[in-house]
Amino acid sequence: MKKIRIAVLGLGWMGQAHSRSALRIPSLFPEREFNPELVVCADTDASRRERAVADFGFRRATDDWRAAATADDVDAVWVTAPNMMHLPMIEAATAAGKAVFSEKPIGGKPEQTVQAFAYAKATGVATGVGYNYLWSPLVIHARDLISGGALGQITHYRGRFLSMYGSDELGLLTWRFKLDEAGYGVSSDILSHSVSMAQYLVGDISEVVGMRNTTIARRPLPTGAASHYGQGEPSDPTGEVENEDFASMLCRFANGATGTFEVSRTVVGPESQNAFEVYGTKGALSWSLEQLNELMYYRKDVGVNSGYTTIFGGDRFPYQGAFAPGQANSIGFEDLIAIEDYAFMQSMATGETFHPGFAEAVDVVSVQQALIDSWESRTWETVRDLKAGY
Ligand SMILES: NC(=O)c1ccc[n+]([C@@H]2O[C@H](COP(=O)([O-])OP(=O)(O)OC[C@H]3O[C@@H](n4cnc5c(N)ncnc54)[C@H](O)[C@@H]3O)[C@@H](O)[C@H]2O)c1
Structure with a gap:
């Protein structure tokens, strides 16, 4: 079964919710064709980095989101930081060839969403947006x-x-x-x-x-x-x-x-x-x-x-x-x-x-x-x- 190795950027409300999904998916969806693995979590808050490893089982945590977004042992990046962080995170992750799931609204301004779509299109990575x-x-x-x-x-x-x-x-x-x-x-x-x-x-x-x-x-x-x-x-x-x-x-x-x-x-x-x-x-x-x-x-x-x-x-x-x-x-x-x-x-x-995906976010x-x-x-x-x- 395909392994999907995950980075989560920002372990607040949404970062925690998506991390819990990765933990629950194997027991909820036995018909899946992948196995998620929580590899690295980035957060500027030290207590959240500790929780990432101790409570969620991430292999490691860092305060350097760029290192997490571009790590060799990561396949897909979840962007769950405040809105104005989305675009630089998406630029780095797409340039490194990672699939990106970003929380809405994908940037804090329409022009940033359009730019994120352009980054993903140029690199051909898979995208998703959190219109849950x-x-x-x-x-x-x-x-x-x-x-x-x-x-x-x-x-x-x-x-x-x-x-x-x-x-x-x-x-x-x-x-x-x-x-x-x-x-x-x-x-x-x-x-x-x-x-x-x-x-x-x-x-x-x-x-x-x-x-x-x-x-x-x-x-x-x-x-x-x-x-x-x-x-x-x-x-x-x-x-x-x-x-x-x-x-x-x-x-x-x-x-x-x-x-x-x-x-x-x-x-x-x-x-x-x-x-x-x-x-x-x-x-x-x-x-x-x-x-x-x-x-x-x-x-x-x-x-x-x-x-x-x-x-x-x-x-x-x-x-x-x-x-x-x-x-x-x-x-x-x-x-x-x-x-x-x-x-x-x-x-x-x-x-x-x-x-x-990002195309619908631009719509x-x-x-x-x-x-x-x-x-x-x-x-x-x-x-x-x-x-x-x-
Ligand atoms: N789909 C939904 O229903 C839904 C609900 C809530 C929030 N959201 C979206 O999710 C995103 C996050 O919102 P939230 O409510 O989880 O916010 P939050 O404030 O709970 O969490 C944000 C996290 O990002 C971390 N962070 C901030 N700057 C960082 C940086 N430079 N590097 C790494 N980590 C950093 C913070 O320490 C915090 O842990 C927003 O874009 C928001 O619009 C979506």
Whole structure:
């Protein structure tokens, strides 16, 4: 069986999630054609390097991400550091001929995603991007229903990612709020999930107009190695939030459907409402991460009698049987990461092209760039396919 020797660059939330995938995949997917091996982990935080070896079983850990990304005993690199580190990491890994799986958004600005795509294209390496929600078995089922015509002609799409991760004004000024570490704010961070979902389910977006806002202007400065959700004191010194907390857009799809999108990290109420509603001439579907194991389906032909019905997840849908047999035995957030990592490495083993890869990430930032342009022009902007160049 093909060995896939792994480097992970950044052992925070996502680095740990992908590392756990590598450990779980052999027992979850016996039909796989590869064996993952955790070889080297790079992190600037010493305690995370210790955990990498002691708890995750990496052979070694280093504070030098470049050495990890280019090591001779590595086949594939997972890029799980803050956004503005993605591009140099991808440049080094692709130049060394490694397959690269990068967390979204692939860089913090659209031009960086386009450059990452160019690096991968020039070197011909396999690429993957962490739009993990596309791997929800019920989202795959929704896509199959839509492409099979169950909803008829799609008329309207509503996408949103309303999260409370930044809703506490005492939440620390971590990397996500800073231009030099994150790049753009929610238009990179979570709109990338909403747009990738819409493109996966409905297709290309051709024009957009939108707005942005920053609702919490200053936050307490972190004092230690806080990376994620630490909280400061009202008396702490503060720094400026440098990117947007909120973004929204109206759009038109190439197939004529209309769409609306809203994303926020400071809203109060929805805790992680990554959700869509798709409306067609024969029916509708809706799904939310907050009810990951439920897909709501409205059929016009029986709707008067039943309204929306709930389809529960189960082993009748792709991948779910790896986690639990039967119906309505729930899966969770990290299971989607295990599925995407399995699918990526399986495609490496079989030589098939993996989707979503860097090309799909450029499709997403092509929409983001049009949105950014519309913030300045205050008018509708046509989405240009940035795969053809910037
Ligand atoms: N797909 C998803 O659902 C999802 C969820 C969260 C984050 N993400 C993405 O994953 C990436 C990481 O986010 P996170 O939440 O895991 O962040 P995090 O802050 O939890 O972890 C980042 C890690 O990178 C390390 N790091 C920072 N600079 C480094 C450097 N120069 N060399 C090596 N390591 C370095 C930090 O010490 C930390 O351990 C981001 O791009 C983010 O957008 C994706």
